[in-house]
Amino acid sequence: MPKKTIVLGVTGSVAAIKAENLVKWLKEIGRVIVVMTEAAKEFVLPKELAKTSGNRVVTGLFERYRKERETVEHISLAEEADLLLIAPATANTISKLANGIADDMLSTLVLATKAPILIAPAMNTDMWENPIIQENVAKLKARGYRFIDPAYGRLASGRMGKGRLASLGRIVKESERILEEKKDLIKKRILITAGPTQEPLDPVRFISNRSSGRMGYALAQIALDRGGEVILISGPTHLIPPSGAEVINVQTALKMRRQVLKNFKEADIFISCAAVADYRPKERERKKIKGGRTLTLELERNPDILKEISKKKGKKILVGFALETENLIKNAKAKLREKNLDLIIANSYSQAGGETNMVKIIDKREMVQSLPRLSKEAVARKILDRVVKLVWKK
Numbered sequence: 001m002p003k004k005t006i007v008l009g010v011t012g013s014v015a016a017i018k019a020e021n022l023v024k025w026l027k028e029i030g031r032v033i034v035v036m037t038e039a040a041k042e043f044v045l046p047k048e049l050a051k052t053s054g055n056r057v058v059t060g061l062f063e064r065y066r067k068e069r070e071t072v073e074h075i076s077l078a079e080e081a082d083l084l085l086i087a088p089a090t091a092n093t094i095s096k097l098a099n100g101i102a103d104d105m106l107s108t109l110v111l112a113t114k115a116p117i118l119i120a121p122a123m124n125t126d127m128w129e130n131p132i133i134q135e136n137v138a139k140l141k142a143r144g145y146r147f148i149d150p151a152y153g154r155l156a157s158g159r160m161g162k163g164r165l166a167s168l169g170r171i172v173k174e175s176e177r178i179l180e181e182k183k184d185l186i187k188k189r190i191l192i193t194a195g196p197t198q199e200p201l202d203p204v205r206f207i208s209n210r211s212s213g214r215m216g217y218a219l220a221q222i223a224l225d226r227g228g229e230v231i232l233i234s235g236p237t238h239l240i241p242p243s244g245a246e247v248i249n250v251q252t253a254l255k256m257r258r259q260v261l262k263n264f265k266e267a268d269i270f271i272s273c274a275a276v277a278d279y280r281p282k283e284r285e286r287k288k289i290k291g292g293r294t295l296t297l298e299l300e301r302n303p304d305i306l307k308e309i310s311k312k313k314g315k316k317i318l319v320g321f322a323l324e325t326e327n328l329i330k331n332a333k334a335k336l337r338e339k340n341l342d343l344i345i346a347n348s349y350s351q352a353g354g355e356t357n358m359v360k361i362i363d364k365r366e367m368v369q370s371l372p373r374l375s376k377e378a379v380a381r382k383i384l385d386r387v388v389k390l391v392w393k394k
């Protein structure tokens with residue numbers, strides 16, 4: 001196997017003094033080319049990193065141009081990279097990337113590359129917790145940039161807090177995992193529903209549920225990373241959809257049903273992650289309902305989209321979710337049978353919500369795989385590992 005190329009971006013955080021060790025460790029898993037920002041040079045000398053990496057260190061955007069009239073080094077590096085790792089990443093670099101600014105070699109490279117990008121931030125706790133930085137991190141995550149969040153510990157200022165560069169061991173392990181990541185969904189079309197639906201009562205009110213849409217969006221992101229073509233049919237959420245997915249926004253269960261039926265024919269895999277409202281108000285008032293009197297609402301059943309789809313299953317793979325407040329496994333198994341699913345992801349209400357999830361994957365033989373508490377991205381990877389195995393069997 002030829003060695004993979006890791007382009008390591010080093011920026012001007014105190015943690016840049018660890019760059020030499022990081023390069024040594026990364027060399028165990030690939031060829032390392034270091035790119036440094038101006039500020040990083042305050043903490044470590046380019047010639048030291050050149051010696052350790054065994055490769056030239058790229059610092060300026062125009063240095064090759066000055067020497068050799070070669071103008072496109074950022075493009076050749078962008079193409080060469082199998083992974084672009086930025087460690088340590090400062091608040092400044094993160095914010096530039098979140099806004100598409102390309103004013104030095106590293107930020108230009110980020111815009112130009114198609115390689116996966118892994119960012120390990122390091123900064124003072126207050127800076128890390130600053131809402132602007134958190135928003136920029138969230139924006140980058142939604143665009144498929146991966147992060148190794150900083151660790152808790154003593155910072156350069158002497159204070160304790162979150163902001164230390166994650167351990168080099170974790171950074172190297174995560175890099176290795178990304179380099180070995182499979183492209184096992186190429187040419188597969190994956191239809192995913194996500195988020196809640198909203199069922200209007202009148203022009204300003206609706207019935208809905210607490211689904212954030214994060215699990216479905218994570219599935220869309222990971223399916224894209226693995227080479228799949230993704231159609232994401234989403235109820236209303238506050239999330240930025242992953243770039244590369246075809247996104248169809250809907251509000252109600254009836255609209256979601258229509259879009260699922262329309263797109264199902266072309267799909268190889270359908271993952272029904274949306275929390276579709278089971279009921280909708282029978283009447284939708286044209287004017288805002290007035291207060292003051294007791295109001296009795298009559299609700300009617302929404303169609304069960306997944307059940308309807310399961311009748312047209314053919315050779316397609318169907319994955320459903322079951323969120324339960326009681327008898328999790330029993331209820332999930334019943335839904336698996338009723339909706340003729342290949343897999344059902346059982347999710348206890350007490351474990352759901354937030355950035356992580358703890359689920360069980362149940363297959364057609366009703367074998368239960370219990371996963372530990374994981375990030376929603378990691379859960380998505382486990383689910384797609386199982387889906388891929390089924391694709392191979394068909």
Ligand code: C5P
Pocket residue numbers: 253272273274275276277278302303304305306307319320321322323335
């Ligand atoms: O029966 P229950 O609503 O718990 O089933 C959950 C599964 O069925 C989920 O995969 C959900 O996306 C799907 N579903 C649906 N249409 C509905 C209700 C649920 O497709 N009306």
